[in-house]
Amino acid sequence: EDKVVQSPLSLVVHEGDTVTLNCSYEVTNFRSLLWYKQEKKAPTFLFMLTSSGIEKKSGRLSSILDKKELFSILNITATQTGDSAIYLCAGYAGNNRKLIWGLGTSLAVNP
């Protein structure tokens, strides 16, 4: 059965810390790995990763995919209180166009 597992489930850090969020996946007909950020409303798209070893960056956030070991990490450097959110990881199964979602990592950044 397809599954995506995220760790840790929750994390509390201080402003300025660097955090690494983990996502492992087992997805049949895997096409891509996606990261979303969810604050109080709907998830918003962060990254889509399709190739191993190529880092994607957006400001203080970066992510990389390892298709051999079936995992991805999301790094956030110099965290700010505005980074407090649930970070969701999902694997895309290209054959049925569905996303397999992890349960998310709840990140709290304290001032």
Place this chain on the structure above:
Amino acid sequence: NAGVTQTPKFQVLKTGQSMTLQCAQDMNHNSMYWYRQDPGMGLRLIYYSASEGTTDKGEVPNGYNVSRLNKREFSLRLESAAPSQTSVYFCASSGWGAGGYTFGSGTRLTVV
């Protein structure tokens, strides 16, 4: 640039009542999805429509029906609401080959 528009934002129903959640997207996406999100259970797929004219069950379809009215619109109907259907519902659409979804703002539904 509206993206995915979902209505209503909030709703309270009595057990046994029916209602329809509306979703429309203006991005010319082929695929549309309905999810529910509950604490500790993540996003669970209720129904999806890979393209206009098709609909398929997701993980938790019981108690729900859907209609893909046209390429833009995908509605979710609760025929006889139950307290177990208290949840936050999200509509999403996707036009990318690799799975990028755009979500609506969500509907917080309470069934009493």
